[in-house]
Amino acid sequence: MARKHLKVVRLLEPELCMECRFSQTANVELADGTFQRMIHCRRKDCDNWDYQSAENAKSLQSEDQSLDDAA
Ligand SMILES: [Zn+2]
Numbered sequence: 001m002a003r004k005h006l007k008v009v010r011l012l013e014p015e016l017c018m019e020c021r022f023s024q025t026a027n028v029e030l031a032d033g034t035f036q037r038m039i040h041c042r043r044k045d046c047d048n049w050d051y052q053s054a055e056n057a058k059s060l061q062s063e064d065q066s067l068d069d070a071a
Contacts, residue, residue, distance in 0.1 A: 006028075006057040006058075006059070006060060007054045007055065007056065007057060008028060008030065008038070008053075008054065008055045008056070008057045009049040009050055009051060009054045009055075010049075010050040010053040011039065011041070011048050011049065011050070012048050012049070012050055013048055014039065016048050017039050017041040017043075017046065017048055018039055020041065020043055020046070022041060022042045022043035022046070023039050023040060023041045023042065023043070024039075024040050024042070024062060024063065025037060025038070025039060025040070025063045026038065026039075026040040026060050026061060026062045026063060027060070027061040027063065028040070028057050028059070028060050028061075029057060029058040029059040029060070029061075030055070030057055030058065031055060031056050031057065031058060033058070035061075040060060
């Protein structure tokens with residue numbers, strides 16, 4: 001699975017995205033090749049992202065495969 005605009009951003013209020021129905025936990029491969037477990041917010045109009053901190057991510061492995069296949 002490849003996403004063209006995969007970004008890692010800092011969440012202003014992590015709790016908000018954790019409770020959001022568009023979120024899921026995922027393992028993200030960062031630009032340096034390390035993996036980090038984080039919240040994957042898929043809400044396109046989410047205003048909880050700190051875009052100033054945006055970094056590129058290489059890939060994303062969802063921990064919920066069924067949700068991932070539907071995306
Ligand atoms: Zn969100």
